[in-house]
Amino acid sequence: MEHIPHGSPDDPNPLRRLSLEQLRRRTSIKWRAYPEDVLPLWVAEMDVPLAGPVARAVTDAVALGDTGYPAGTGYAEALASFASERWGWDTLAVERTRLVSDVMTGVVEVLKLITSPGDAVVVNCPVYQPFYLFVEHMGRRIVEAPLDERARIDPGGLEDAFRRAVRGGHRAVYLLCSPHNPTGTVHTTGELAAVAALAARHGVRVVADEIHAPVVSRSARFVPYLSVAGAESGFSLMSASKAWNLAGLKAALVTAGPAAAGDLARMPPEVGHGPSHLGVIAHTAAYRDGGDWLDALLGGLDENRSLLAALLAEHLPGVRHLPGEGTYLAWLDFRALGLGDDPAAVLLERGRVALHPGPPCGTGGAGHARLNLATSPGILTEAVRRMAAAL
Known part of the structure; x- marks a missing residue:
């Protein structure tokens, strides 16, 4: 394979290192x-070195033999400080948090608290594939509320889904992906307040997967769901996993709104036994000391978003792409090129580029594929060149 250029080891952009x-x-x-x-531009891992403060925290713990069980509220306190500084969210209450091993495990545990088998979970499709897998494995029903043509929440479609979800007296949850995976949509304060009002009107509880919260373009602003009016009965799931590339160091937090504190109190203590102590140390260091590294990453991702748009316009003008303002994922529409329901399979076979297939993301996924932007400009350029040559 031809040489792919990369930056120097001291380049401030982690994606070039x-x-x-x-x-x-x-x-x-x-x-x-x-x-x-x-x-490989498929799964949500980033091609970056570990942030210095995180690496030091983990290696210091290993050197000390500090590899036992997690304890304390340092992780939640670090997240609360980060949320206040970055998003102006000053009401994240440490006493209303619980430690879980990862965000999807936390989602499952919250669903156990507030739904029963046969109840419905509303999702905005196309959406992160594990939403379907985990929810259906629990014996809950998926009710889809498709995004609109701009990849934004459609209030009318969402209200219709809420009506269908609670029909027959069932309890229902709206599993909100914020920012949205795979489209990168960053929901506004107005959109989230409208969600909260609709949910209250129909008796639907909101559980927000906010794992990509720190990964938002400088042109946008992330709004925590629990910070908007009317969200008091909701839940949020957060983790440093995506923003600092820590999927292999398991740790996440469930946060409950004030009206959901009683539900959170019923979460069994053994749920908190799953997170890794080294994971908690790493995630705490990321939120507490990893801001400069994150800022450099966000700058690199903005550059890659612009680069991808230019590369597609030049080499693959038939691919439709609405650049997202959040996550490090790009949702590509290949339908005009006649590659069938799963263009990712074609691009893997012909171009030797691995993207995440669209169909498993639910209604609206056919003919699409998800591309991971969190790589070097050289690899991104080579990947688009290969896709164009293959077609």
């Missing part, structure tokens, strides 16, 4: 799921 040769030494799923001639 590692060469393809260095990345291929990794043993995580991103770099082991496909043969070495494939460029």
